[in-house]
Amino acid sequence: MPEWIRDDLVNLAAVIGVALDDPAADHTAMLQHAHEDLKRILAEDGRDSR
Structure with missing residues (x-):
């Protein structure tokens, strides 16, 4: 995990x-707030792994 x-x-x-x-x-x-943060973290991770 990064x-x-x-x-x-x-x-x-x-x-x-x-x-x-x-x-x-x-x-x-x-x-x-937690839901928004988790969505952001997953989206950023998805962009980083491409």
């Missing part, structure tokens, strides 16, 4: 962890 993907996934995991630890957090927004 280092930039690992770094992005670690950052995404941290954001999710913080949101889940905060009972007042907007979990729907967190899931939307």
